[in-house]
Amino acid sequence: MKVAVVVDPYSSGNMLAPAFREAGLMPVAVTSTPEPSEVYAASYRPEDFDAVITHDGDVARTAEVLAGLDPVCVLPGTECGVELADLLAPLVLPERCNTPELAAARRHKGAMQEALVAAGLPTVRQICTDSAEEAEAWIAREGLAGRPLIVKPPKSAGTDGVTLIGPGGDWRRAFSGLLHQRNKLDLVNDQVLVQEYLVGTEHVVDTFSHDGRHTVVDICRYRKRGTVYDSMDWLPYDPVGDAELLDYTSAALDALGVRFGAAHTEVMMTAEGPRLIETGVRLHGGGQPRFCRVATGDSQVDRTVRYCAGGDIPLGYTLGQQMRVVFLLVTRSGVVRNAEILERVADLPSHHFHAVEVRTGDLVRATDDLFASLALGFVVLAHPEPAVLEADYAAIRELERELVIG
Template identity: 30%
Template sequence: MSLRRVLVLEGSARFLAKSAGLGLQIINLRSTDDLPVQVRELCREVQVVDFYSLDRISDTVLALHSQAPFSAIICQAESLQTVAGYLNDLLGLPGTSLATARLVSDKFALREQLRARRLSSAASAIAHSAEQLEIFTRENGPAIAKPRSGSGSWGVMRLERASDAASAWQWALKAGMTELLVETLLVGPEISLEFFSVAGQHIPLAATTKEVNERFVEVGHAVPAALTKRQFEQCQELVAAVLDTVGIQWGPSHTEVILTADGPEVVETHCRRAGGHINELVRLVYGVDMEELVFRHAAGQEIPLSGQPEANGAAAVRWLGAETGVVTSVYGVDEVADDSYVSEVSVLAPGTRSHGLRWAGDYLGHLIALGATPEEAMARASSLERKIRFVVEPEPLVSGCNARGVTREATDLLSLLNP
């Protein structure tokens, strides 16, 4: 029997390693030739490509497809979801379509769609000036302003009053933006729902609790979230309806939700598994690896899911950061790694430049700890985090935000595929 031929866009070594032993012929397209030899050997072919050239990507993929047809396209990279959707449509393959990928990438279009389906009551608008931000805040009360297409909490700003609009718009101009999405501030605990869909059947796997700093940057997650049965049922019902609305048919999804006093409200959804090592937390607690399931599905294997799995304890991740400057040394990592409750710990090497903690791209490392309850796991992770110390040498930093390139990458790729 011939192997199923699968196209994978980007993918970390850790992710690609999960295809081992599944009888797949992997063709991997990536922007840099950075795969370790042992992972590269899992792939039939690895090509370095320019994802910004849609014509070249199309020509490359069509040529590969003509040699031997692909049965699936796999992509977990946020910035490449629209490219994957475009290629699915081009080759007539199952999976996320361009229309779906474009909708979930455009936070304003998503909010409009959810309101039209009565799945959201939050007001939203696109502002092209500080004055428009002011008007929205006066009419709707406290608000959140953020890029229309962004990730990693980059550029998320709270407008408590209309007078906050000027500084938010000044930030947007410095970041090279000409518009901001502004939405009603949703008040309440934030969680995320991790689902896996098979032929349009949406299976809830986990609810994840989040801890964020004053800039809305996530500093910790815990699985499972401490929800009542009723809260989980309400969230599950809402998210399943959202996934139907945006057209997700198969694979993992990640949906962020605020538990407001009036019930759950969706912040945004994604047609990929969650970042932030949430996949690892779900694996540790529920024994389900969403990344492995993607490859198993591509291999034509039955997905062993019929409903939410049973939790076994809890797990939490904490993100590590430091003040601005250059990291000259790191202490405490070995001690933390030796703790019997630590699943993994990883830090960037000395010489790394630290920018503080303005968005997810500023993380210097992470650690994952286990516990009997999510509260215990998070408390333990927080305690262990304090044992890791970064020594930083102050250094003048170039003005601007190092997040810009990543977010503009996502925005530019999206613009390639807009009509």
């Protein structure tokens, strides 16, 4: 039986092992640390794998063990596995790996934008530094003083640490609050990114690449409140109408050396054209692939497994029905007194799935990133009529307003 290797099989990556096994492949896990970070611990299912190899820091030794298994792939399961997978894959399976020389650009968000600049692509204006004085000089030089800014860690996920600074706001406080602090992926922020704030419509393009060819699995549109996710809608595949978005995404993936595997690319469509927010060279997280299957009949997990098992991969997709993920939000911190009212979402006409994680008596914090939102829960709506989705979305927000938090 052929072997498929998944590095850090957390978040949506936990869907790969059962899918590989169903396709007749033997799943093997590699973990980059002895235990997953707290934000991923609940999604780890070691029992799904025939073997679990804990990486001890010696890349050559881990690669030698994997090479002995003769795997068909070495892929990251989620963001924290990207760097180790990028180190191992060229040593174990050079015909199915991303460009090694560009590995840093696939993980470090400062280097990511620099790679696009080197490729001649338009990018967000930014500086990545450990010096507030250097950042201040850059802000003045770019004419961004008094304008909204984004301050964030260069290596994080789930909008962890992403801070919107309003016009004239105190960006230095956010900068110093992130610098040298440990983020939710258990990494120390040795630098901080300061970026211009992009105005426009944010899209995510999920892809699966093989032999340097990028296929589109789904296109979604985000709604956000500042930096907090509000909802996500699947969009029809329209290679003509979305040509600018798709051409830019493909060029960005090329600039980052993406040649094999899943990628999750967030792009802001601004008045000046598309601008990369960031690319995660792994599956779309939060269990999105299982809902994508409902919307399109396909997903990044399915394409990954199908290709590794010798199947064909389409270039695009067909949207089968309207679908929206609604992320639960609270605007203040405190103890929830009536969380049970959120279970009423199951009665909505377009209800497809929900995960309400908060219980009466739980202490919650005001939603400030995706991890905090997922700690509350989310609702998946699916229906042929867009008006029904809109009405049910409004009903969910009304239920949130009825929550008693004190």
